[in-house]
Amino acid sequence: MIIDRILSCEEIISGDSAENSASVVSELLPEHQYTREQPFYIDITKVNSEVRASLEQTFSQKVSALRKIHLFSFRQGVVFGQGSVVTANSALIRDSVAEFINHNLAPEGSTASGTSFKIDNFDNLRCLHGTSVLVKRPWYRNYGHWLVDLMPILPLLEKGNFVVNNIIFGDVPEGNLKLMMEKSAALLYPTANVVFAGDHEVLKCEQLYYVRPVHVPPLFKHPDAITQSVELSRKLFPSSSSIKHKRVYISRNKTNTRRIVNEEELTSVLSANGFVTIYPESMNISEQIAIFENSEVTIGVKGAAFTNSIFCNKNCHIVLLSPPRFTDPFFWDLISQRGIKFSEIYCREPDNQTSTDISNTDLHVNMESISALMKLL
Incomplete structure (x- = not known):
């Protein structure tokens, strides 16, 4: 299958698209603008001038964008790779692949062919009858992106009384993440067929429900969607009452x-x-929720575990330790919009650092900065 056209959700909403197989079913969440509190404590002494300028520009963005969350239906819609969606008329839905095409990359499961894309393994496509809902998108294997991007989808549809025959998740290994997927489906849509689709698989759906992303990097996460994740998580995994540490270091x-x-x-x-x-x-999962629910101060290296900060009480203080070039504001946006105190210390890379991935380098913590922060707690 050759994809030679890209179509955005906004074009479908506005009616500017001639795509007759796509329609807006419902508005799931209204526009919700939020403000971000400035960091309580920030140490950028170990970053270069370019990174410093980038961080200052990021932290100046105090107000979020406005964005409604719609549910779309695609007749004979195709799903491939990491949740990429293609219409019956071979139009690629931009919102489902933005993380790839914004960086001039072919979506996972496809090959670039000039200005077009060819879906790999299309000859082996699998057909799903009835109505399928897509609960898979880029970074779906990451616990943090599951909580923010994907977990809200099923409760939003269930509250809207939408009928679902098939639920399409990403194929993840056994563990906490898969357990959350399985228990979410079993609670909200107990009769639905659950599909854990690998990135090499191509699915053709008689009717495909697609929810416009509730998280658009770097600085939009719909607050009402996050609330859905918090409520569902607490229902599925009541926190452990035996864990009540007030000050926690996440290693x-x-x-x-x-x-x-x-x-x-x-x-x-x-x-x-x-x-x-x-x-x-x-x-x-219950123990992780309890750690963040009961903590007054939680400190650790920037990573997916800190998405559990959505379970924090309003008096909590989150302190992130970050590699000097890893400026992703995911957690500042997530934490500050919930009224939780946020601090970040940018550390230096060790002298023998060999990794070229700026998000995965090891780090050496400046103890003077830690001591200064301790005096403020």
């Missing part, structure tokens, strides 16, 4: 990326200030 040193090379020095200082070290990968 990444059992992972392969973004490790703190002077963690022993850091934990010594944190322990002296009442912090308990936690390894989230060894905890179940």
